Every structure is written in structure tokens, then in C-alpha cells.
Amino acid sequence: MNLKLHVWRQKGPKDKGRFETYDATDVLEDMSFLEMLDVVNDGLEAEGREPIAFESDCREGICGACGCMINGQPHGHKARTTTCQLHMREFSDGDEIVIEPFRAKAFPVIKDLVVDRSSFDRIIQSGGFITARSGSAPDANAIPVAKVEADRAFDAATCIGCGACVASCPNASAMLFTGAKITHLGLLPQGQPERYLRVDKMVSQMDSEDFGHCGNFGECTLACPKSISLDVIAQMNTDYITAQFKGRDI
Amino acid sequence: MSIELKSNAPTGPIDSAWSRHKFDIKVVNPANKRKYTVIVVGTGLAGASAAATLGELGYNVQNFCFQDSPRRAHSIAAQGGINAAKNYQNDGDSVYRLFYDTVKGGDFRSRESNVYRLAELSVNIIDQAAAQGVPFAREYGGLLANRSFGGSLVSRTFYARGQTGQQLLLGAYSGHAAQVAAGNITMFPRHEMLDLVTIDGHARGIITRDLISGEIKSYAADAVILATGGYGNVFYLSTNAMGSNVTAAWRAAKRGALFANPCYTQIHPTCIPVSGDHQSKLTLMSESLRNDGRVWVPKDAKDCWNNDKAAVGRHPSQIPDEDRDYYLERRYPTFGNLVPRDVASRAAKLSCDEGRGVAFNGRGVYLDFKEAIGRLGQEEVAARYGNLFEMYERITGANPYTEPMRIYPAIHYTMGGLWVDYNLQSNTPGLFVLGEANFSDHGANRLGASALMQGLADGYFVIPYTLGHYLAEVGPRKNDAESSEFKGTEETVKGRVNKLLNVKGKRSVDSFHRELGHLMWEKCGMARTKEGLEEALERIPAIRDEFWNNVSVPGDGADLNQSLEKAGRVADFLEFAELKVGDALHREESCGGHFRLEHQTEEGEAKRNDDDFAYVAAWQFNGVDKKPTLHKEPLEFDHVKPSQRSYK
Numbered sequence: 085m086n087l088k089l090h091v092w093r094q095k096g097p098k099d100k101g102r103f104e105t106y107d108a109t110d111v112l113e114d115m116s117f118l119e120m121l122d123v124v125n126d127g128l129e130a131e132g133r134e135p136i137a138f139e140s141d142c143r144e145g146i147c148g149a150c151g152c153m154i155n156g157q158p159h160g161h162k163a164r165t166t167t168c169q170l171h172m173r174e175f176s177d178g179d180e181i182v183i184e185p186f187r188a189k190a191f192p193v194i195k196d197l198v199v200d201r202s203s204f205d206r207i208i209q210s211g212g213f214i215t216a217r218s219g220s221a222p223d224a225n226a227i228p229v230a231k232v233e234a235d236r237a238f239d240a241a242t243c244i245g246c247g248a249c250v251a252s253c254p255n256a257s258a259m260l261f262t263g264a265k266i267t268h269l270g271l272l273p274q275g276q277p278e279r280y281l282r283v284d285k286m287v288s289q290m291d292s293e294d295f296g297h298c299g300n301f302g303e304c305t306l307a308c309p310k311s312i313s314l315d316v317i318a319q320m321n322t323d324y325i326t327a328q329f330k331g332r333d334i
Numbered sequence: 335m336s337i338e339l340k341s342n343a344p345t346g347p348i349d350s351a352w353s354r355h356k357f358d359i360k361v362v363n364p365a366n367k368r369k370y371t372v373i374v375v376g377t378g379l380a381g382a383s384a385a386a387t388l389g390e391l392g393y394n395v396q397n398f399c400f401q402d403s404p405r406r407a408h409s410i411a412a413q414g415g416i417n418a419a420k421n422y423q424n425d426g427d428s429v430y431r432l433f434y435d436t437v438k439g440g441d442f443r444s445r446e447s448n449v450y451r452l453a454e455l456s457v458n459i460i461d462q463a464a465a466q467g468v469p470f471a472r473e474y475g476g477l478l479a480n481r482s483f484g485g486s487l488v489s490r491t492f493y494a495r496g497q498t499g500q501q502l503l504l505g506a507y508s509g510h511a512a513q514v515a516a517g518n519i520t521m522f523p524r525h526e527m528l529d530l531v532t533i534d535g536h537a538r539g540i541i542t543r544d545l546i547s548g549e550i551k552s553y554a555a556d557a558v559i560l561a562t563g564g565y566g567n568v569f570y571l572s573t574n575a576m577g578s579n580v581t582a583a584w585r586a587a588k589r590g591a592l593f594a595n596p597c598y599t600q601i602h603p604t605c606i607p608v609s610g611d612h613q614s615k616l617t618l619m620s621e622s623l624r625n626d627g628r629v630w631v632p633k634d635a636k637d638c639w640n641n642d643k644a645a646v647g648r649h650p651s652q653i654p655d656e657d658r659d660y661y662l663e664r665r666y667p668t669f670g671n672l673v674p675r676d677v678a679s680r681a682a683k684l685s686c687d688e689g690r691g692v693a694f695n696g697r698g699v700y701l702d703f704k705e706a707i708g709r710l711g712q713e714e715v716a717a718r719y720g721n722l723f724e725m726y727e728r729i730t731g732a733n734p735y736t737e738p739m740r741i742y743p744a745i746h747y748t749m750g751g752l753w754v755d756y757n758l759q760s761n762t763p764g765l766f767v768l769g770e771a772n773f774s775d776h777g778a779n780r781l782g783a784s785a786l787m788q789g790l791a792d793g794y795f796v797i798p799y800t801l802g803h804y805l806a807e808v809g810p811r812k813n814d815a816e817s818s819e820f821k822g823t824e825e826t827v828k829g830r831v832n833k834l835l836n837v838k839g840k841r842s843v844d845s846f847h848r849e850l851g852h853l854m855w856e857k858c859g860m861a862r863t864k865e866g867l868e869e870a871l872e873r874i875p876a877i878r879d880e881f882w883n884n885v886s887v888p889g890d891g892a893d894l895n896q897s898l899e900k901a902g903r904v905a906d907f908l909e910f911a912e913l914k915v916g917d918a919l920h921r922e923e924s925c926g927g928h929f930r931l932e933h934q935t936e937e938g939e940a941k942r943n944d945d946d947f948a949y950v951a952a953w954q955f956n957g958v959d960k961k962p963t964l965h966k967e968p969l970e971f972d973h974v975k976p977s978q979r980s981y982k
């Protein structure tokens with residue numbers, strides 16, 4: 085199939101940026117979306133032109149490096165699929181595809197489709213952990229965890245930190261991402277001692293970055309390639325309120 | 335120059351060796367730890383666990399990775415699980431059994447002392463991870479669940495659905511995040527190490543390129559730890575992440591660190607086959623699928639669907655049992671579909687070489703769940719493998735519930751790496767190497783679920799002790815990134831970057847990578863011959879030459895330039911490949927993942943030559959276009975007696 089791509093090109097953070105149009109020819113349906121871009125880039129490179137910058141590493145939907153807006157949707161239209169796992173059989177000959185970076189104030193563009201998501205790291209650093217010094221752990225079976233709880237914790241823990249939730253949100257809120265970590269750790273017995281301190285710190289960090297507030301639109305969970313449920317936001321809010329009374333240094 | 339390779343492993347009873355060693359080595363006074371700066375390159379399981387632990391101990395850690403966040407290291411992609419000799423299932427597992435299995439699985443090409451320690455530490459890893467909140471699979475009673483993995487006779491594999499690597503890495507990353515917050519780790523994401531700096535023979539720092547600003551800068555430290563992963567991408571197509579590379583290890587090798595057993599590469603039998611020339615990487619389908627799936631090819635070459643569009647013969651679901659060759663069950667009646675990775679991979683290749691392969695270019699075999707669906711019901715099959723089936727369908731567009739999967743072997747893991755002693759220190763003092771980047775524990779073949787174990791054992795439990803010994807011995811020194819050694823190396827790096835930018839040729843970087851990878855796969859892949867390897871040795875320098883004369887690296891060095899990043903990595907692969915092929919050529923035997931067609935038993939299995947090759951081949955770099963020098967570390971087996979593996 086042959087496609088027309090309208091791709092956001094931006095030399096750097098200070099550049100205004102603009103769309104440029106490229107032809108993607110002889111695209112096979114077995115190609116992934118990024119392989120289709122690879123082929124376009126290969127052509128650009130051979131001509132001495134700068135290829136389209138985009139991020140990817142695992143190309144298996146697990147590292148969270150990839151991600152761009154495809155026809156206005158983060159990671160494209162296919163549910164539960166990262167950009168790297170989107171395949172060209174989802175498109176048809178003659179399609180025009182608009183490709184842009186994730187748009188959010190907290191994710192400034194670095195170049196073309198590459199954005200800075202380091203705010204996510206800072207949120208985790210603010211408290212998204214259980215303090216467990218190496219070598220200090222009790223036997224793993226000393227603390228049983230009910231399977232249902234372990235499974236729910238796991239579901240929340242599958243977040244890949246891609247940022248699609250933020251990009252899809254009209255307010256660019258990072259509640260789904262933050263709530264996922266709070267829920268993962270807060271459901272486990274190991275996570276109890278720091279539970280309220282954690283939510284307090286992570287929410288303040290989130291607020292101090294350029295993210296907006298949750299307006300209960302629910303776009304995030306639809307865009308999320310891991311289907312992280314809105315429940316994590318409810319859990320975070322509940323814990324946050326409780327935290328105002330419990331477990332803080334006064 | 336002659337280098338004596340001392341393993342520095344303690345002598346005496348193996349089961350108390352590590353405890354005795356920990357007592358015998360020096361300890362840094364807690365008040366002095368702050369005075370030491372330690373560079374850790376890599377944030378995978380090995381790097382993140384090392385950085386976090388050293389941070390906790392109070393060292394001043396500087397940690398580097400090329401991704402935008404430490405959480406994205408390639409370890410995140412590991413699926414199946416992690417081994418530990420917990421014996422929670424009471425099925426007869428023990429530290430000794432895990433040790434035994436690992437030495438045997440490595441086809442008697444690993445160092446017994448290291449492997450024993452690995453087995454011993456395996457139990458602590460699970461405790462550590464559970465304490466961090468890693469959501470391992472559990473039984474209804476709340477205890478941890480296990481499964482048997484990769485043909486092991488005991489159930490010792492811990493897992494978190496099909497995402498064990500992700501969960502373990504996020505666990506290590508969270509501990510790491512805590513240390514960043516505490517100010518003990520300074521994190522440098524989007525920084526690529528481009529050289530190692532040595533002063534008076536000791537590793538004293540690195541040169542990096544900031545991938546956003548392009549700045550090339552020196553970082554000085556008291557010790558350098560490389561945890562930079564494996565070199566599987568020398569084959570271009572592999573299950574490794576796109577960015578996985580040999581650069582850090584290779585630049586260290588060029589500065590004097592020995593590179594051990596580069597020819598040992600693991601090929602994973604169940605990956606999604608190549609679908610065309612555009613293919614950028616290969617996707618692993620978990621080994622667990624072979625527990626219920628049956629592997630076959632059509633008996634009649636006419637029935638092989640090489641490519642859907644040119645389909646001839648019968649659709650696989652229309653081929654009756656009598657016209658199918660379940661070749662693993664036929665050749666290995668005892669182990670059947672569960673033979674080890676290397677055996678399963680070679681058998682698939684053999685069937686395809688006979689012209690009975692399916693999928694693109696006839697490079698695929700069927701993995702069939704019809705019998706399992708009949709036996710267990712579709713629901714149970716979905717419960718066991720649903721997420722894998724979904725992934726398969728997303729990538730191939732085919733539904734494995736109604737037609738067999740198509741799979742083919744792919745490069746997966748590299749057992750070779752920088753040579754290290756028992757302390758995980760290379761022959762360059764002050765340079766330590768952890769995880770897949772070192773050669774130490776898996777011999778010629780790695781058992782499933784053992785890489786995660788090794789990375790975390792190295793990072794959480796070995797390096798905190800052995801690094802301290804080195805630092806206590808050398809004492810505090812002045813770290814001066816302005817010294818002439820640093821400035822000189824910085825200039826070399828800048829020169830190299832400029833050279834890449836100024837070739838201004840006509841071919842894309844990937845086109846060279848693809849060409850090299852194809853050659854490596856054909857000549858130094860699953861089955862190797864003297865002629866093939868010699869041919870590769872002739873062609874690699876020619877490709878390298880063409881690269882330096884005709885590569886196109888657009889843009890400049892002063893901002894994010896992904897072509898430049900790739901070009902630097904490919905340039906290193908083009909040098910390293912020659913060493914790898916040379917190693918394969920010199921090793922006149924077959925062992926584990928290294929299969930020389932000249933050396934096989936009558937049944938077509940790998941035939942080791944213990945008399946002449948029971949050693950680690952550690953190579954010293956002497957210059958591009960110059961022959962490397964071979965140093966041998968003899969391997970002795972006091973506990974596990976070398977035997978011929980048999981899976982009949």
C-alpha cells in the first residue's frame with residue numbers, strides 16, 4: 085500500500101515546528117508502524133536528509149519508550165496497543181496519516197516526535213517505592229499475600245510509563261500513571277508502612293510538575309496500552325484523603 | 335604481553351567459599367564511603383540493582399544509561415521468569431542442584447566457583463524482590479507460585495505473568511529512585527558511554543556523549559562498573575531491544591580489558607519468523623509455549639506455505655497427522671518438544687534446510703495447539719497462554735487458536751562478555767562488569783530464567799562486597815576529569831564522532847547493520863563451519879571499509895542525532911564481529927550455543943573436546959586489522975563431572 089504521512093518536524097525545543105509531508109510507498113501490512121517509519125527514514129538518510137526522530141527500544145510493547153499521536157490518538161486507534169505494536173494491516177492503501185508528538189506542557193518536545201517525560205521519573209523518585217535495603221529482606225514466603233490482592237497489584241504494576249494517558253487527557257493530567265504506582269504498592273502488605281507518606285509525596289510532586297487536574301473524562305484509560313483502570317485514580321484519591329489525617333510527620 | 339588470568343576464586347570447600355571470601359576481603363569504613371565516587375553504566379537489572387545498593391551503602395554513585403529513563407533498560411522485556419533454589423515446592427531442589435544444572439546446562443564451559451555462588455545467592459534475590467513489592471505470581475493460600483521452565487526437573491522458576499523482567503526491573507528501579515531522591519545516585523539518562531579512561535592501568539572514568547545536547551564530557555571516578563548488557567544485535571535481527579549494543583564493552587576492550595568467549599551466543603527456538611526485509615527486530619514467544627504446543631513441519635515440501643501470497647499445497651489445518659513430521663518428538667522421544675533451546679533451534683533449522691520450512695523464505699516451523707485445545711479446552715489454553723496468543727495475533731494477524739503458530743529460532747542472549755574474576759573485576763583494575771555484559775556464569779549455554787538471576791545477584795549481592803575490597807586496597811585518590819588522560823581520550827572520542835559525520839556517503843546506517851547481521855547469521859549463527867567463518871573473516875573488513883567510506887550520517891553532532899548514535903554502535907559491531915568470528919573459528923569443538931558442523935556426534939549432537947578446549951578464551955585487542963592475542967583460563971571441574979548431554 086501507499087500512504088501519505090504528515091509528520092511534525094521540530095528541530096529543537098526552541099524551534100516552532102511544522103508539518104512536513106512524506107510518501108510511504110510499498111508498505112506491507114506485516115510491517116509495524118515504526119518499521120514503516122524506519123523505511124521512510126532509511127530513504128531520508130541515504131539522501132543525506134535528517135530522518136524523523138522518534139523513540140523506541142523494545143518494540144514489544146513493554147519498555148514504554150515509543151509513543152506519538154497517530155491521527156490525533158496516542159499510540160493510534162487500536163486499543164491496548166503501543167505504537168511499536170501497531171501494525172500496518174490496520175491501515176489501507178491511500179490513507180493519510182497525521183503523526184505528532186505527545187502534546188502536554190509537562191512533556192516538552194525535544195525534537196520531532198521525541199518528548200521529555202522525565203517528570204514521570206521525578207514522581208516515582210518522590211515516593212514510588214518501598215524502602216527495602218538490599219540484604220534486609222525476610223524470607224519471601226514469610227508474608228503471604230492473597231492471590232486476588234497480588235493480582236490487582238500486578239494489574240496496576242503493568243504501567244509502562246509511556247505517557248499516553250497524559251497525552252490523551254484534555255487537562256494533561258498524570259493521575260492514571262501516579263495512581264497506578266500508588267495502587268500497586270498500596271495493595272501489598274509490604275507497602276503499608278509508607279502508604280500514606282507515599283501518596284502525599286507523590287501527589288505533591290505530581291502537582292508541582294506541569295500536569296493538569298483530573299476532570300473524570302476517562303480518556304486516559306482508553307488510550308492506555310495496558311488498560312490501567314480508572315480505579316487506580318479512585319484508590320489514589322481515597323488514600324490521599326486518608327493521608328491528610330494519618331501517617332504524616334506533624 | 336602476557337596476562338595471567340587469575341580467577342581469584344577461594345580454594346577449599348565450595349559451599350562455604352563465598353562466606354569465607356566475604357570475610358577475607360577488605361571492607362571500606364562507613365565514614366569513608368562518601369569519599370568514593372563510583373560510575374555505574376547501565377540501568378538494567380544488573381546496573382539498577384548495583385547502583386541502588388551502592389547508593390544505600392553511602393557511595394557517591396553516578397549512573398548512566400542511553401534511554402530517556404532508567405526504567406526502560408532492555409531487562410524490562412524478559413518474560414518467563416527467574417530461577418531460585420528456594421525449594422518452596424519441596425520437590426528436591428537445592429543450591430547444589432541449581433549449581434549442578436547450571437554447570438551442566440552451560441556445557442561445562444563455566445567457572446564452578448562463580449556458578450555455585452550464583453545458586454547460593456538466588457534465594458536472597460526472591461526475598462529482596464518480594465520486599466520491594468514485586469508482584470510475583472501467588473497461589474490461593476498467598477504463598478509464591480513456581481513453575482518448571484526450560485525442561486528443568488524441579489519447579490524453581492518464580493514469575494510475574496509473562497512480564498517477570500518488567501516487574502523485577504521496576505522493583506530495582508524503585509530502589510534506585512529512592513537513592514536518587516536521597517542524593518546518593520546522580521542519574522544521567524540519555525548519556526552514552528563512548529570510551530573508558532584508564533590512568534596507570536586503573537579504570538578511572540568514562541567519556542560520554544549527552545544525546546540531547548551532543549556534549550562530549552569526562553566523568554572521573556574511583557571505579558567504573560559496566561552493566562551494559564549483551565551484544566546480540568551484532569546479528570542485526572535479535573530479540574534484543576533496538577538500542578542494545580556492544581559499544582561500552584568494546585571500548586573497554588580496546589583499552590585493554592579482555593573479551594571472553596565472544597562466540598557463545600544463545601539462539602531461542604520460539605520467535606516470530608521474519609516477515610520481510612523491513613524487519614527491525616524479532617519477537618520472542620515464551621518458551622513455556624512448548625509445554626503444550628507441538629512442533630512440526632509438513633512431511634511433503636509441497637505442503638509448505640512459504641509465503642501466504644504464493645500459497646501452494648494445503649493449509650496447515652488441512653494437513654492430517656500422518657502427513658506431519660513432529661520432528662522433535664520423533665528425534666527425542668524422552669524430552670520431545672521440551673529439549674533445550676540449542677537442540678530445538680538446530681532441529682528447526684535442519685527441517686527448513688531440508689526445504690520443509692514454512693513462512694517467509696521458508697524459514698519457519700509450526701507450533702500447534704490443536705492437541706492441547708482438545709485435551710485442555712480452549713478456555714484453559716487461553717488461561718495459560720492468552721496474552722501470548724494475543725501478542726502473536728497483533729504481530730502476525732493470524733489466530734493461533736484456529737491455525738498453528740509459525741515460529742523460528744532467533745538470536746537471544748550472549749554468554750560471552752568481558753572477562754572477570756570471582757570479584758567480577760576485569761583484568762583492568764577498577765573496572766567491574768556485571769550482568770549480561772560479563773562472561774562469567776553461563777558457560778556456552780544459558781538456562782532459561784537464569785539471566786535475571788545473574789544480573790540481580792551481581793548487583794544486589796556481589797558487587798557491594800567486592801567493590802569495597804578494591805576501594806579499600808587503593809584508598810581515596812583524586813578524581814580529576816581535567817587531567818591529560820581524560821582530555822586526550824575526550825579528543826579521540828570527538829575525532830571519531832566528527833569522522834562519522836563527515837563521511838557523507840550514500841548508504842544508510844541500517845543498511846550496513848543489516849548487511850553485517852545477515853553475514854553473521856549465515857556464517858556465525860546456528861551452525862558454523864571453518865569455510866563459512868573464514869569467508870566471514872574476509873568479508874567483515876570489506877563491509878567496514880565501505881562503511882567508513884560510504885555511510886551517510888546526516889545532521890550534526892550538536893543535538894539529538896539518532897543516525898549518529900546508531901552509526902557509532904554499528905561501527906563498533908563492525909570491529910567486534912571480527913573477534914567473534916575469530917573466536918568461533920579457533921574453537922574447534924561444539925559446545926552449547928557454539929555448533930561447528932565439523933564437530934558433531936553420529937546423532938548430530940554437539941561434540942565437545944574437553945582435552946583441548948576446556949578453557950575460557952579471553953582475547954586481547956591489538957588494534958583494528960591486527961590479530962588479537964588469545965589468553966586462556968583453564969576450567970577445572972571438581973564437583974560436576976563433564977559428561978555428554980543427552981536428551982534422547
Ligand SMILES: Cc1cc2nc3c(=O)[nH]c(=O)nc-3n(C[C@H](O)[C@H](O)[C@H](O)COP(=O)(O)OP(=O)(O)OC[C@H]3O[C@@H](n4cnc5c(N)ncnc54)[C@H](O)[C@@H]3O)c2cc1C
Nearest residue numbers: 376377378379380400409414415527563769770783785786
Ligand atoms: C525478549 C527477552 C526475554 C527474556 N526473558 C528472560 C527470562 O524470562 N528470564 C531470564 O532470566 N532472562 C531472560 N532474558 C535475558 C535477560 O533479560 C537479559 O539477559 C538481562 O535482562 C540483561 O540485563 P543487564 O542488566 O545485564 O543488561 P540490560 O538490561 O540490557 O541493560 C543494559 C543497560 O546498559 C545501558 N547501556 C548500554 N550501553 C550503554 C552505553 N554505551 N552507554 C550508556 N549506557 C549504556 C542501557 O541503557 C541499559 O540501561 C530475556 C531476554 C530477552 C531479549
Ligand code: SF4
Nearest residue numbers: 243244246247249308
Ligand atoms: S497509565 Fe497507561 S498510558 Fe499512562 S503511562 Fe502507564 S501505561 Fe502509559
Ligand code: FES
Nearest residue numbers: 141143148150168
Ligand atoms: S518500543 Fe518499547 S513499548 Fe514500544
